[in-house]
Amino acid sequence: MISTLSAFFTIYMKYDASEYVIPSKRRIGTVAGILISIVAVSVTCEVFLIFMQSWPADIREHYYILNQNLTDYANVGFVDLSVLPSAINYVIINTLVLGIPITAEFLRRKVSSKITPTIDTISESKRSQTRTFLKGLTIQVVLPLFLYVPVFLCQLYTTIASEF
Structure with missing residues (x-):
């Protein structure tokens, strides 16, 4: 969760830098506070x-x-959605895993729309640097979508299926 949130925060910082000329400590502080x-x-x-x-x-x-006859893996706990703290954590984790890639993609598009129109008016070295920046930002947004989301969708399916 922390790695996903820190990756999202860096994407937001890049968006903030591309959207506003003067960074606002209040905007950044609000996002960090959330x-x-x-x-x-x-x-x-x-x-x-x-x-x-x-x-x-x-x-x-x-x-x-429960763990006496196990050789490879030990059970250390189960997700019990009938317990309020477990349900709250379950909602937080699944919302972040499914929501952050969507929000990050939205921010990536906003950054790209600000930078791409000016790419032809800058020097070749700056253009190369800008393209590398956009590729890195795209990778940073797309990787969680391909790595986290499928695993969590399977986990979400098994949790929902086990309830019925």
Whole structure:
């Protein structure tokens, strides 16, 4: 989650730099504050989950018994959407994984629309640098779309299918 949010923040910073000549600490601070508050809510939910679903002795005993006959992988917990902190975290993670690539693509298009019309009026070295910047920005936006989203769609499907 943190890596996705930091990648999104760098994309936003690039958008802000292309959209506004003078950077605004207030705009950047607002976006950073929103991202930090998302992390804070998620971490708070995790702390509650530790105390509610892994700290009690009967739950630890359940996992001990469950993991006795396993050789490769141990079960350390399950997603229980009937518990409020788990449901909140589930919504946060899935919203970020599915929403950030869409928002990042929107920002990439805005940056590209600002930079591309002026590309013919600049020197060859600056043009090459601008094209490299746009390619890097495109890779930064597209990779999460191809890597995170399919895995999380499968996870979302299995979670929804297991509820029915």
